[in-house]
Amino acid sequence: MRLGKPLAFALLALAVVGLSLAAADDEHTRRYQRPKRLAVPADAPQLWKDECASCHMLYPPGLLPAQAWRQQLDTLAAHYGSNASLEPEQEREILDFLLRASARNRLPVEPAQTAGEPPRISQTRWFEHKHDEVSAAKFRRESVGGPANCVACHRDAERGDFDDDRVKIPR
Ligand code: HEC
Ligand code: HEC
Incomplete structure (x- = not known):
């Protein structure tokens, strides 16, 4: 035609x-919109999914700047009071992925409020800003389990979906 x-x-x-x-x-x-890319890349290694979600939810790499992930992976033996250490080559594979997948997060590294802890997502300024209408009492609910347990309220958090249209705070 x-x-x-x-x-x-x-x-x-x-x-x-x-x-x-x-x-x-x-x-x-x-x-x-900061941090910039929250969707988890489709080629994320299985090793990361297995190792980094055995004690808590899987945190999408875009939630922290690359240097914060480096600090996380450098201190796995003293990880918020837990020993999360891995074989050196496993650490390297996970770190390589986290650095690559968080490259678009240009926010500064913010130290955790407790000395000696690696940086936390739940203690960044943008986290506090995004949740300034969510009370501390709601984060403390047993059904929630604290601010770091994003999945309690953001069902698809492990895929990097934090859309506030889909957020639901459990009773
Ligand atoms: C042996 C258990 C364990 C393993 C394995 C583990 N973690 Fe953790 N992680 C913890 C604990 C305990 C906390 C603190 C939880 C809290 O205070 O609510 C934590 C907290 C975190 C936080 C901070 C959450 C916040 O407050 O914003 C990040 C980020 C994190 N872990 C990343 C990882 C990564 C990446 C891996 C894989 C390399 C990993 N974790 C493996 C136990 C573990
Ligand atoms: C107690 C439930 C709860 C937990 C736990 C929680 N959030 Fe939220 N989050 C909310 C609510 C409610 C909103 C919407 C706030 C508003 O619109 O004022 C929100 C908003 C957001 C937004 C903005 C969404 C948008 O469309 O603008 C992001 C990003 C976000 N949360 C990330 C996280 C991350 C990352 C974690 C875990 C480290 C987390 N949240 C933990 C309840 C929660």
């Missing part, structure tokens, strides 16, 4: 508008 010239121009114009809308959306995301 041959398109008439006016129709072809109209389609081209639509495509250009579509592209610039997509670019504007990306720009918006870049400026206001």
Whole structure:
């Protein structure tokens, strides 16, 4: 089929508008939504899923800047009072993945409030900002289990979905 010239121009114009809308959306995301990429990459290694979700939920890499993950992986023997150490080559594989998958998080590394602990997601300024309307009492509920247990309220947290349309605080 041959398109008439006016129709072809109209389609081209639509495509250009579509592209610039997509670019504007990306720009918006870049400026206001921090950390920047929360969706867990599809090629995430099984080793990470197994080892880093055996005591708590699996934290999407985009939640912390790369240097914070480095501090996590460098201190696994003294991990918030637990020993989470791994074989050196396992540590390296997980660290490589975390560094790569968090590369778009440009937030500064913020130390944990307890001396000697590696950085926490639940004690970053953006976390506090996102939850300034959630009371401490709600985080303390037994059904919640503390601010670090994102999955209690964000069902799909382990896939990196924190959309506030789907959030539900359990009773
Ligand atoms: C042996 C158990 C264990 C293993 C294995 C483990 N963790 Fe943890 N992790 C903990 C404990 C305990 C805490 C502190 C929980 C709390 O205070 O609510 C914690 C907390 C964390 C936090 C901070 C959560 C917050 O408050 O924001 C991160 C991030 C984290 N772990 C990452 C990892 C990664 C990455 C791995 C895999 C290399 C891992 N953990 C493996 C026990 C473990
Ligand atoms: C007690 C339940 C609860 C827990 C636990 C919780 N959140 Fe939330 N979160 C909420 C609620 C409620 C909102 C919506 C707040 C609002 O809109 O004022 C929210 C909002 C968010 C948002 C913003 C979503 C958006 O669409 O703008 C992000 C990101 C987020 N949480 C991440 C996390 C992470 C990461 C964790 C774990 C480290 C976590 N949350 C733990 C209840 C929780």
